[in-house]
Amino acid sequence: MSAPAPFRVLPALDETNEFFWTSGADGLLRFLRCQDCGHYLHPPGPRCPVCGSREVEPDAVSGRGEVLTSTVNHQSWDGSAEPYAIVIVELAEQQGLRLTSNLVGVDLDDIEIGMPVQVTFEQHDDIYYPLFEQVNRGS
Numbered sequence: 001m002s003a004p005a006p007f008r009v010l011p012a013l014d015e016t017n018e019f020f021w022t023s024g025a026d027g028l029l030r031f032l033r034c035q036d037c038g039h040y041l042h043p044p045g046p047r048c049p050v051c052g053s054r055e056v057e058p059d060a061v062s063g064r065g066e067v068l069t070s071t072v073n074h075q076s077w078d079g080s081a082e083p084y085a086i087v088i089v090e091l092a093e094q095q096g097l098r099l100t101s102n103l104v105g106v107d108l109d110d111i112e113i114g115m116p117v118q119v120t121f122e123q124h125d126d127i128y129y130p131l132f133e134q135v136n137r138g139s
């Protein structure tokens, strides 16, 4: 079975998270990045945990990464019956830059640790959920 995307509760946007949830409007995933040392921060914070700088701004990443760990949800929490995959993806840009999301469009039995993935977005009004889909090695 190919993994669908589950029902979503929309996040409440505020000034600290709006860039993240609306970033997919142009197809790019963004994280806060320290403008002094280049470190990406996620979740967002007011200052860089590495160098202490307050010069942190949203910056686009490649959207490429790999599956660090995954699980398949079979419980119908919301009345939808389809099992779906929950993954933690580590982005290619930085070790430890991770996003918990869903892996979509892949057979649930084919999901592997280390599987290369890339971001894709699921739009709900102004909000673009960053999800991931499989990419072929070398592509």
Ligand SMILES: [Zn+2]
Pocket: 034, 035, 036, 037, 038, 039, 048, 049, 050, 051, 052, 053
């Ligand atoms: Zn820094």
